[in-house]
Amino acid sequence: MLGFWLIAFAVSAGSQNAIPEPTGYRMQDYRGPTPTGLAGARVVTTREVEELWKGGAALVDVLPHAPRPTNLPPGTIWHETPRMNIPGSIWLPDTGYGALATSTERYLRNGLARITQGDQSLWLVVYCQKDCWMSWNAAKHALTMGYKNVAWYPDGTDGWEASGLPVQQAEPAPADNE
Numbered sequence: 001m002l003g004f005w006l007i008a009f010a011v012s013a014g015s016q017n018a019i020p021e022p023t024g025y026r027m028q029d030y031r032g033p034t035p036t037g038l039a040g041a042r043v044v045t046t047r048e049v050e051e052l053w054k055g056g057a058a059l060v061d062v063l064p065h066a067p068r069p070t071n072l073p074p075g076t077i078w079h080e081t082p083r084m085n086i087p088g089s090i091w092l093p094d095t096g097y098g099a100l101a102t103s104t105e106r107y108l109r110n111g112l113a114r115i116t117q118g119d120q121s122l123w124l125v126v127y128c129q130k131d132c133w134m135s136w137n138a139a140k141h142a143l144t145m146g147y148k149n150v151a152w153y154p155d156g157t158d159g160w161e162a163s164g165l166p167v168q169q170a171e172p173a174p175a176d177n178e
Helices: 002-016 046-054 102-116 133-144 156-162
Strands: 058-061 083-085 124-127 150-153 168-170
Touching: 046 058, 046 124, 046 150, 046 156, 058 083, 058 102, 083 156, 102 124, 102 133, 124 133, 124 156, 133 150
Parallel strands: 058 124, 124 150
Antiparallel strands: 083 168
16 A cells, blocks of 8 residues: 555656646747646657668757857858758748747748648658757647647657667758748
8 A cells, every 4th residue: 555655646746747738829938847738639658660761751850050159250261060850841930939030930830841842641750859848849830730640759769769770860850942
């Protein structure tokens, strides 16, 4: 009986630290603990993402693209940190903000259409890094765009790499010239 109470206490103690799912988008402080769910989406583990990946799901990385620092002296050589993501993913940087500029929303919409070949029922796995609201927001954006099978992967590339799964160097997807 003591074991039951210890388990019950651990579950209730963990829920005290749970981040509530907001009704809207996260608009600031994008790095930090995220909710355990996203209404309308399936929250997936690394093992489940691996199965979806092997099954041909569309994977979307939304990690923001770090711009060249503005305070670098002229002539300074700057090398950006390479982005390593899940092989076969499309990288749509800066599409996980809560409010998207019209051009960024179009970039996300066109990128999702490209990776799914216009099939809004294809599994779409959205990720970033662990404790990053960008993937939560972007998955929510995908749902509002009509995607039916959206999976949110909250552990992102951190969880993927920690499991010893392969990564590849990524480049941001090009914007369509519309």
